[in-house]
Amino acid sequence: MAVIGIDLGTTNSLAVCFKDDNLQIIRNNAGETVTPSAVxxxxxxxxxxxxxxxxxxxxxxxxxxxQFKRSMGLNMKFPMAPSPELKPAxxxxxxxxAMVLRKIxxxxxxxxxxxxxxxxxxxxAYFDDNCRRAVKTAAQIAGIPVKRLVNEPSAAALAYxxxxxxxxxxxxxxxxxxxxxxxxxxxxxEGVVEILAVAGDNxxxxxxxxxxxxxxxxxxxGFDSPGFSPQICAEIYxxxxxxxEALTVSGSASVDVNIDGKIYSSAFDEKRxxxxxxxxxxxxxxxxKRALRDARCTxxxxxxxxxxxxxxxxxxxxxxISEMINKPVSDDIDPDTAIAEGAGIFxxxxxxxxxxxxxxxxxxxxxxxxxxxMNRELRRETTDFIIERNSPLPTSCVKQxxxxxxxxxxxxxxxxxxxxxxxxxxxxxxxxxxxCPPSSSDKPICSVTLAYxxxxxxxxxxxTHADNRLSxxxxxxxxxxxxxxxxxxxxxxxxxxxxxxxxxxxxxxASARAExxxxxxxGEDRQKMQEALYNxxxxxxxxxxxxxxxxxxxxxxxxxxxxx
Amino acid sequence: MYREQLGLSYDADExxxxxxxxxxxxxxxxxxxxxxxxxxxxxxxxxxxEARGGSKADVSDAETACGTQDTxxxxxxxxxxxxxDIKMLTxxxxxxxxxxxxxxxxxxxxxxxxxxxxxxxxxxxxxxxxFPESTAKxxxxxxGGDSTSFxxxxxxxxxxxxxxxxxxxxxxxxxxxxxxxANSEYAVMYSRGEERKGSCFVTALKIIAVVGLxxxxxxxxxxxSVLFI
Numbered sequence: 046m047a048v049i050g051i052d053l054g055t056t057n058s059l060a061v062c063f064k065d066d067n068l069q070i071i072r073n074n075a076g077e078t079v080t081p082s083a084v085x086x087x088x089x090x091x092x093x094x095x096x097x098x099x100x101x102x103x104x105x106x107x108x109x110x111x112q113f114k115r116s117m118g119l120n121m122k123f124p125m126a127p128s129p130e131l132k133p134a135x136x137x138x139x140x141x142x143a144m145v146l147r148k149i150x151x152x153x154x155x156x157x158x159x160x161x162x163x164x165x166x167x168x169x170a171y172f173d174d175n176c177r178r179a180v181k182t183a184a185q186i187a188g189i190p191v192k193r194l195v196n197e198p199s200a201a202a203l204a205y206x207x208x209x210x211x212x213x214x215x216x217x218x219x220x221x222x223x224x225x226x227x228x229x230x231x232x233x234x235e236g237v238v239e240i241l242a243v244a245g246d247n248x249x250x251x252x253x254x255x256x257x258x259x260x261x262x263x264x265x266x267g268f269d270s271p272g273f274s275p276q277i278c279a280e281i282y283x284x285x286x287x288x289x290e291a292l293t294v295s296g297s298a299s300v301d302v303n304i305d306g307k308i309y310s311s312a313f314d315e316k317r318x319x320x321x322x323x324x325x326x327x328x329x330x331x332x333x334k335r336a337l338r339d340a341r342c343t344x345x346x347x348x349x350x351x352x353x354x355x356x357x358x359x360x361x362x363x364x365x366i367s368e369m370i371n372k373p374v375s376d377d378i379d380p381d382t383a384i385a386e387g388a389g390i391f392x393x394x395x396x397x398x399x400x401x402x403x404x405x406x407x408x409x410x411x412x413x414x415x416x417x418x419m420n421r422e423l424r425r426e427t428t429d430f431i432i433e434r435n436s437p438l439p440t441s442c443v444k445q446x447x448x449x450x451x452x453x454x455x456x457x458x459x460x461x462x463x464x465x466x467x468x469x470x471x472x473x474x475x476x477x478x479x480x481c482p483p484s485s486s487d488k489p490i491c492s493v494t495l496a497y498x499x500x501x502x503x504x505x506x507x508x509t510h511a512d513n514r515l516s517x518x519x520x521x522x523x524x525x526x527x528x529x530x531x532x533x534x535x536x537x538x539x540x541x542x543x544x545x546x547x548x549x550x551x552x553x554x555a556s557a558r559a560e561x562x563x564x565x566x567x568g569e570d571r572q573k574m575q576e577a578l579y580n581x582x583x584x585x586x587x588x589x590x591x592x593x594x595x596x597x598x599x600x601x602x603x604x605x606x607x608x609x
Numbered sequence: 610m611y612r613e614q615l616g617l618s619y620d621a622d623e624x625x626x627x628x629x630x631x632x633x634x635x636x637x638x639x640x641x642x643x644x645x646x647x648x649x650x651x652x653x654x655x656x657x658x659e660a661r662g663g664s665k666a667d668v669s670d671a672e673t674a675c676g677t678q679d680t681x682x683x684x685x686x687x688x689x690x691x692x693x694d695i696k697m698l699t700x701x702x703x704x705x706x707x708x709x710x711x712x713x714x715x716x717x718x719x720x721x722x723x724x725x726x727x728x729x730x731x732x733x734x735x736x737x738x739x740f741p742e743s744t745a746k747x748x749x750x751x752x753g754g755d756s757t758s759f760x761x762x763x764x765x766x767x768x769x770x771x772x773x774x775x776x777x778x779x780x781x782x783x784x785x786x787x788x789x790x791a792n793s794e795y796a797v798m799y800s801r802g803e804e805r806k807g808s809c810f811v812t813a814l815k816i817i818a819v820v821g822l823x824x825x826x827x828x829x830x831x832x833x834s835v836l837f838i
Contacts, residue, residue, distance in 0.1 A: 234627045235628055237630070237634060324711055331715065395640075407639055407650070437639075438639065439644075439646070441647065466723055498643060499640065499643065
């Protein structure tokens with residue numbers, strides 16, 4: 046029975062287990078620590094998750110989906126079909142995430158040799174209630190009990206602290222991942238890790254940088270990308286991503302795309318990269334400023350900068366952050382695995398592992414919570430905040446309210462999450478209507494208490510003064526916006542899809558990769574690749590397992606030679 | 610005073626407060642004893658504020674000192690910079706919606722549009738400026754309220770923007786519960802401390818007082834004229 050921590054990322058996911066005072070990164074059945082958050086239908090209709098699905102994003106865009114974390118909590122569906130002729134099945138981001146989670150759980154069980162009893166999943170601190178709920182639903186569909194979610198920057202802070210024996214100091218955590226940006230200010234002392242403030246941008250990530258590079262490539266070569274087939278678009282994007290990755294290690298790189306047998310290329314260096322990035326650094330900077338302002342500290346107070354998430358590997362981004370704070374970015378932490386490690390440590394804290402007994406993580410509520418009040422001057426409803434953002438969890442606050450008119454006998458409390466003074470710009474969480482004896486508008490009619498606990502459960506208590514009666518309602522973030530019946534239907538639907546496993550999965554992964562590489566090559570090389578792939582496919586169809594394995598090894602060897 | 614509650618002397622420093630809090634928090638941590646922890650944490654925060662130089666005014670001073678190269682960013686500063694950007698784009702007759710949205714799509718702008726003086730200054734900047742239809746509509750929509758975009762035909766066909774001083778967005782009038790008799794049973798609530806408007810009785814008193822003053826004035830005038838004549 047193990048408790049694991051899962052980093053369910055926009056582009057990659059990984060899992061970590063804290064066992065016997067030791068942090069173990071779980072390897073999947075391909076022996077990799079990282080499982081790409083991508084799913085795809087194989088031609089046979091089986092489901093592929095992870096690396097093979099990622100390869101198929103380019104060769105089979107109609108059958109493959111990724112980046113669904115960005116749509117968590119939104120009412121969106123992604124189409125997927127084993128072949129372009131078939132009518133695609135529609136999947137919600139929750140279901141797609143569940144497919145990834147299910148795979149991670151199965152791999153973890155094989156790797157650890159025991160069943161996974163519970164998991165802690167990390168989420169961007171800036172995820173609102175809807176998004177958090179969606180993650181819990183996904184876990185439920187995947188059959189993983191998840192009681193707690195941990196904020197990604199908090200997890201990164203835990204991982205950093207664990208590595209540094211919980212040394213004291215004030216830290217700035219910048220979590221700039223594939224799709225989201227989270228900034229936290231963390232105060233650590235005596236084994237206490239206290240999150241002081243959180244700020245971020247839910248829709249800014251490395252993906253935007255890749256897109257900017259891809260756009261610039263298209264512009265330079267005079268392309269109009271909407272005119273391309275999805276395959277070519279995906280290929281341009283993949284090459285842009287590759288160029289971005291190359292720029293993290295060398296000063297210049299280029300985007301080379303093979304379109305209809307002709308290779309187009311454009312060269313990028315740091316200067317050009319900064320140019321095409323546009324307002325991305327500014328948006329990063331303004332989030333950092335906001336976090337510092339909320340934590341009531343100045344850049345000079347910060348002792349170290351912890352940078353996690355794939356995008357923080359980029360030298361441009363690191364330099365921007367370090368120049369802003371005037372401190373070097375700490376480089377003794379792996380930006381790719383830190384969050385999962387932190388989630389694993391948190392899972393270990395939850396299961397009271399010996400080495401972590403004296404560690405306390407106190408997190409905060411990243412959003413303000415308030416109720417709608419009638420503002421007479423403006424003659425419309427505005428939000429009156431009861432719990433301010435960045436309040437430590439658990440927290441509860443009380444405020445008194447007056448009736449709007451004499452003899453009022455009904456009080457309607459509408460609860461909102463968000464920062465805008467206008468109710469409609471905030472997220473509506475629920476409402477509570479209370480009857481009370483008619484009372485005059487000169488005296489407070491009721492007091493409202495909002496209590497928000499560490500599990501994200503919000504309780505609203507309304508005390509009407511005239512009859513001294515307490516009414517309360519619990520807004521469960523743990524419960525779902527999907528009903529149990531709907532979740533059961535999802536589980537059944539996913540169970541009906543066979544997950545490709547073992548040899549089948551390896552074969553699918555190899556042929557997907559070969560197809561993708563063949564697209565990138567030209568001339569003789571392409572012919573060789575295609576021949577090898579063709580031979581392999583024929584062998585795979587005839588099910589001679591020895592032959593298949595032999596040909597696959599040859600194919601992999603060949604691919605390693607061509608795939609730079 | 611808060612420092613004593615943590616079992617410390619009244620002049621204990623930040624370091625000692627943190628150590629005392631950490632020791633106590635291990636006994637009642639937020640996972641197991643949330644209520645006790647919440648109380649402890651409040652005391653801890655107050656003790657810290659006390660040790661950092663007492664009054665909360667210092668804390669809010671610290672709040673304003675933040676930003677790149679230690680430049681202070683106060684609300685006034687943000688408003689000034691934002692107005693400067695709006696002015697720049699207006700003078701450039703910028704039609705690039707992305708540039709405008711760089712200002713409008715910020716959290717700071719959301720805070721600013723609620724402020725009347727910011728709106729008045731923005732209105733002055735945009736006064737007389739002309740844009741293509743879509744840009745004008747974008748700007749007017751960003752400011753909300755009764756702000757409108759309108760067609761100008763001189764010197765050539767363009768659109769102008771007028772920003773309202775008040776901030777009741779157009780089209781939301783139906784939300785006003787007080788004016789809707791069908792909805793009058795619903796709560797209309799005010800925050801504590803909000804200015805209460807006088808009742809009818811007070812209004813009546815005011816009217817009587819004004820009328821009385823007018824009478825006294827007339828009487829005095831009459832008296833004067835009689836005396837002089």
